[in-house]
Amino acid sequence: MAPALEISGLCVSYGRTEAVRGIDVSVQPGQVVCLIGANGAGKTSTMRAISGLAKIRQGQIRLNGTDITAWPAHRIAAQGLLQVPEGRQVFGELTVADNLALGAYLVSDRAEIAARQARVLQRFPRLRERLAQHAGSLSGGEQQMLAMGRALMGAPGVLLLDEPSMGLAPLFVDEIFAIIADLRREGTTILLVEQNASAALEVADQAYVLEQGRIVLSGTAADVAANEAVAAAYLGG
């Protein structure tokens, strides 16, 4: 089976800084693949490049076999690859309902949009009572749920999650990872970037370790978690 997402030889640089130096990552349909690494290892640059927000200097990105390298962001989204970006990036001046509506921007069937919103609100019941509130007034955890709900409104073929647990209270972190586990059970294809390596490795099938823009280790999540160097560097001993 062709990978849902295949990244080969990807290089991304900002000015003279090389953030990503030739990485290969492959995500099979229905898998959760996590990319772990320290701050500044190139995780977010990789995610931005995949979604068409950062310029790709070299390499290729294929989505279900289609070459989407250097496509503009809106075309990549239309092709079914959706991202929950780092820092959530909800539209704070718009209402929660408007944020969700924007997640289904490419869908014109009103009944379908309503059905998707009902499913998202079932998954994130907290959002229901906040529908008319400005997204900027939500707590960090609620904003993360909104950002995930917004992406799910687009019925992603491949979902990219960039640091979904960053800056959240422990209770919210558990909730976010429980939702990722749910999505995995439902067969959603996910590429997950996380600093919280232990939680990410628990929920993932495959894992890649990124250091200074290069992949230094990859394999099944269990193998990577069992690696001594990974345990020492990322899992707190």
Add this chain to the structure above:
Amino acid sequence: MLAQQLVNGVLLGATYALFALGFTLMFGVLRVINLTYGFTFSAGAFIALALTRQVGLNIALALPLAALGSGLIAVLLDSLLLPRLRRRPSAELDSLMVTLGAVLALYSLMTAWLGPDIRRFPPGTISATAIELAGVRVTAAQGLILAASLLLVGLLMALMTTTKLGLAIRAVAEKPDAAGLMGINTPRIAHLVSLLSGALGGAGGVLIGLNFNAIQPYMGESMMLRGFVVIIVGGMGDMRGALIAGLALGIIEVLTAGYIDSSLKEMVAFAILVAVLWTRPQGLFGRAVGQRA
């Protein structure tokens, strides 16, 4: 007397509001201060003049065509000037300088081409009849200005608040990258915003041209100064603020000219600007731009 002044002030203010709305929309979405916006005002007036004088079109047809023409000019100018500027680290300051140079070049080009003289719409462009209601005189031109301003402002507000396109524009204004991730074609939205704001600027030029029946290349310049006052007082990028501040400026100018001295009307407008910047740099109605980002 006061009632008449107030009516005149509201009419003038409605065109200021219309003009400022286009300016604030452009700033709010494209995040650059684009001084060539003033040129769309002059361009609109001259296109309407040519359409009524040379082609013999009715003003009701010439007005929307002139607005469209000015909108297209704005799209052209923006695609030439802005993409490079927006990538700069100090985009807001750089754009101020580059577009100031560009707009001055455009005004002089226009003057060289069409001459500096004041031109007028052909007689009978708009009916000279006036209606009198409780001692207040409203000319047909003023009626058209009010109707056109209200219609355009209403249409724009409806577009922004009730349609999917308006939602997309507001999303791009707030977070362009995140909007792209939603599948919104952000470059196309930017062009559309240029078109809309240029059309509002051009319509403002036609309406002010009709109101004072005086058209000349640099008319956009003095309007631009008022546009600045209005969007700064109203809060940069804040549409409701621009509406209120535009109306207020029109009324204040007319009252100053009527009761104090007409040569003081601009002084009063800029004194208000200084006072607002001094006490509330984010504008009377707006939030600080820094907080919006």
